[in-house]
Amino acid sequence: MCLLSPTIPAKYQKDLQMPDPIHIHAVCKPTVHLECLLKENSTCRFDLIREDVRQWMVDNYSVIVLDSDVLGFDIHETLCGFIENIRVVEVSGSLEEVLQLDQVELEIHIYKFSKIVNHSExxxxxxxxxxxxxxxxxxxxxxxxxxxxxxxxxxxxxxxxxxxxxxxxxxxxxxxxxxxxxxxxxxxxxxxxxxxxxxxxxxxxxxxxxxxxxxxxxxxxxxxxxxxxxxxxxxxxxxxxxxxxxxxxxxxxxxxxxxxxxxxxxxxxxxxxxxxxxxxxxxxxxxxxxxxxxxxxxxxxxxxxxxxxxxxxxxxxxxxxxxxxxxxVGNPALAAIYSILRSCLNELARARVIESQEQIITYAEAIMKLYSCPASDSSKLYRISEICKGMSGRLLRGLPVIAFSRYIQKPGLSLADMISALYQVAKEEQKRLEQR
Ligand SMILES: Nc1ncnc2c1ncn2[C@@H]1O[C@H](COP(=O)(O)OP(=O)(O)OP(=O)(O)O)[C@@H](O)[C@H]1O
Ligand SMILES: [Mg+2]
Structure with missing residues (x-):
């Protein structure tokens, strides 16, 4: 016997439409994940400290931002003794990066580094x-x-x-x-x-x-x-x-x-x-x-x-x-290249290998400044990122050392000097890749 697939009458076609995933998200409260690292010598109970953190967050914050450190717990009587840091790490069920605390579920993950020695079998x-x-x-x-x-x-x-x-x-x-x-x-x-x-x-x-x-x-x-x-x-x-x-x-x-x-x-x-x-x-x-x-x-x-x-x-x-x-997993695209190089430069500034008072701005901010401030550090870094297309993350993370060793060689120079050196090295590496 041959079964024919039924044809659905036109008047029911509309009922068959699927809700889009964004609508599905909108029905449930998003969950925001917080990771809370305990100090090495903390001996507190995880369930109790979790509730303390939750209460403190509710009392002190109305808005939270993804990918940021939660500050201010160091003046809390109990929390300061136990906690090393608290980070807002992810949200599921929302595409927003800034969220109202009363509109989300908080999932607080308390952890401590394992002290058991790693070994080889x-x-x-x-x-x-x-x-x-x-x-x-x-x-x-x-x-x-x-x-x-x-x-x-x-x-x-x-x-x-x-x-x-x-x-x-x-x-x-x-x-x-x-x-x-x-x-x-x-x-x-x-x-x-x-x-x-x-x-x-x-x-x-x-x-x-x-x-x-x-x-x-x-x-x-x-x-x-x-x-x-x-x-x-x-x-x-x-x-x-x-x-x-x-x-x-x-x-x-x-x-x-x-x-x-x-x-x-x-x-x-x-x-x-x-x-x-x-x-x-x-x-x-x-x-x-x-x-x-x-x-x-x-x-x-x-x-x-x-x-x-x-x-x-x-x-x-x-x-x-x-x-x-x-x-x-491919080589990074432009935005990722910029972010990787940006993190390298910010790290060199943090470690005082180069002198810079300010952090380099994010990719999204850099795009906005590209035409209004073409000579800014971020615009230069954007142009270097374009040269670096096709390079692996591993190569990109190695460029600052090559740039430093070839063109700078002593700490204390400015961010502008480092950016110029990075530009030279990016061009050299690009040439090398083309010749391969
Ligand atoms: N997308 C990326 N973002 C940031 N850093 C990256 C990225 N890709 C690679 N890196 C850096 O490159 C280094 C090498 O990465 P890793 O060894 O994980 O690469 P892999 O894909 O496993 O390479 P292989 O295929 O050779 O084993 C890491 O230390 C990492 O910091
Ligand atoms: Mg590997």
Whole structure:
């Protein structure tokens, strides 16, 4: 029997219109996230201090601004003794950057750096190559990285919201046979675009966000190259062993575990090669072992696997298919280049390597001044940013040192001198890239 799809009468067509996502947002109160770092020696209870912070915010603030520090708690009797800093970090359910406190839900995340020493896990092979590094979270060494990373398309926020959605579905007991909750994120793109830094800082972020539910969090960085030991035939077994160990940690339901597989293509490009007869079947065993292990982790609510690669095309399709998000991370566009260089110059001024009384203005402000003040520092930085198109974030963050070493060489010069040096170096690097 052939079933025809029904045609909906014209008078009902209007009822079929979908609400746009902005309308969906408008129905719920936005949630603003505040992160509150405790002093190293604080011994207070997190739930009590959370309520104190909430009350103090309500008593003292009517408006809050995203991406800013909350000031003034240092004169509060209790808070000043316990808290190092409070930051307004994100909002979900709104696109505004300035929000009325009485119009939002406040989600306050209290955290403290983990004091448990980070360590490397050694497998029993002869040269003792660590198969994985374990970093206990939140970690002081990862603090602040998230804020320094600048991407288009709100990549950072969309990753956080995706994980939030997975956790929410999972908490509601959604049947995974009906809705797939794929806890694998793949970031791919050219070198130096911030993929590894983003994964590490995402794990830090999650450890802070989830601390109410998971008192312990860990980042496990798998050393892919150690898996290809001289006993290549053993690699499949090694993958099984590492993930077996990871599963044991995950099964302690109090820990949230982020697994990072950097440069994953070397692990999962083998199938294509093996099928075409170029590689031994050992390589295929490694890929299959990894896929099996990912499937074992799939049902666990407290795990996230992140993988980075320079070459998506080289990767096994079955691996890519298991990902909840596959995101391309490219070289920064103009606005991001400006923001990266701006942060470098502001940092040099803060550290008194150059003399400057004022901070360089933001990209949005710089655009407005571009034609009215073409000789201003921000307009010059805008022009340098244009020259830097096509450069990676890693190269951009290295330009100030090259500029200083080639053209300045001693501290105390002005911001204008540094900008001139940066302009020269940007042109030189642009030429070098063109010649490649
Ligand atoms: N979008 C960005 N915003 C700010 N900084 C960036 C950005 N991209 C890269 N960087 C800087 O470049 C450095 C290198 O980044 P990272 O190692 O994370 O890149 P990657 O994409 O993993 O590179 P690779 O593919 O070579 O492993 C970081 O220290 C980071 O500060
Ligand atoms: Mg990397």
């Amino acid at each position: 050694y497998l029993e092979d002869e040269d003792d190559t660590p198969a994985a590094n374990i970093i206990n979270l939140p970690s002081e060494i990862l603090e602040g990285i998230w804020e320094t990373l600048i991407f288009e398309d709100d990549l950072k926020k969309s990753l956080l919201l995706f994980i939030h959605a997975i956790m929410l579905f999972s908490d509601h007991g959604v049947d995974q046979n009906i809705i797939a909750l794929n806890r694998l994120i793949i970031l791919h793109g050219p070198p130096g675009t911030g993929k590894t830094s983003l994964c590490k800082s995402l794990s830090q972020k999650l450890s802070i966000r989830m601390s109410k539910r998971y008192p312990r969090s860990q980042l496990i960085e798998i050393n892919v190259h150690s898996l290809f030991s001289k006993y290549f035939s053993e690699s499949g077994k090694l993958v099984g062993k590492i993930f077996g160990d990871i599963l044991k940690i995950v099964e302690d339901g109090d820990s949230f575990v982020c697994v990072l597989i950097d440069e994953v293509e070397s692990l999962v490009s083998a199938r294509k090669a093996a099928v075409s007869g170029c590689e031994p079947s050992d390589a295929l065993r490694v890929v299959n072992a990894l896929l099996t292990q990912l499937d074992r982790l799939k049902s666990k609510p407290n795990v996230l696997v992140m993988a980075t690669s320079n070459l998506l095309e080289a990767m096994d399709e079955a691996f890519i298919d298991r990902a909840g998000i596959v995101s391309f």
